[in-house]
Structure formats: structure tokens, C-alpha cells
Amino acid sequence: MRHSYLAVSIGMDFKLIPAGTFTMGEGDDAHEVTLTEPLMMGVHEVDLPS
Numbered sequence: 001m002r003h004s005y006l007a008v009s010i011g012m013d014f015k016l017i018p019a020g021t022f023t024m025g026e027g028d029d030a031h032e033v034t035l036t037e038p039l040m041m042g043v044h045e046v047d048l049p050s
Contacts, residue, residue, distance in 0.1 A: 018035075
């Protein structure tokens with residue numbers, strides 16, 4: 001069984017983004033995006049010191 005959510009030992013949380021096609025953006029900036037494979041994406045923004 002594949003899980004749609006993952007928490008790793010360093011405290012980062014990830015969510016499964018399934019393969020497929022979706023619209024990214026709004027209005028004139030909208031365009032179609034296709035993911036050919038599923039991927040795990042962090043659920044929180046990561047900020048690095050400058």
C-alpha cells in the first residue's frame with residue numbers, strides 16, 4: 001500500500017502528488033502541466049538564510 005503522506009526523521013512533511021495532467025495558474029497565465037510520474041512534495045515552504 002502506498003501512502004499519500006510522509007513525515008521524515010528530520011521533521012519535514014511530504015504529500016504525494018499523483019501523475020496526471022492539471023492546469024497551473026489562472027487567467028491568461030494558465031497552462032497545462034503533465035506529470036509523467038508521481039512525486040513527493042514538501043507541504044511547507046523551505047527558507048534558506050541569505
